[in-house]
Amino acid sequence: MIQYLQRRYALSRKGAMDNIKGMLCCALQNISFMLPVGLLYLLVGDVMRGTLTAGANPVLCHRLCRGGTVHRGLYTA
Numbered sequence: 208m209i210q211y212l213q214r215r216y217a218l219s220r221k222g223a224m225d226n227i228k229g230m231l232c233c234a235l236q237n238i239s240f241m242l243p244v245g246l247l248y249l250l251v252g253d254v255m256r257g258t259l260t261a262g263a264n265p266v267l268c269h270r271l272c273r274g275g276t277v278h279r280g281l282y283t284a
Contacts, residue, residue: 209223
């Protein structure tokens with residue numbers, strides 16, 4: 208893949224390696240942006256079905272009951 212990028216975009220080896228690192232970092236960042244939205248989607252689904260109980264996920268229910276949000280609760284644990 209490095210050889211392909213070097214020929215295709217006229218990059219040096221370091222430039223091709225940095226390009227790959229940039230693509231991987233961008234992909235990880237996009238996944239990290241999607242994770243809280245996915246958790247919120249699951250939470251709303253549980254709330255709408257009425258299946259959100261303390262037995263299902265006690266940490267999440269405890270944080271929601273004391274007023275914390277899902278996003279803040281995950282990063283302050």
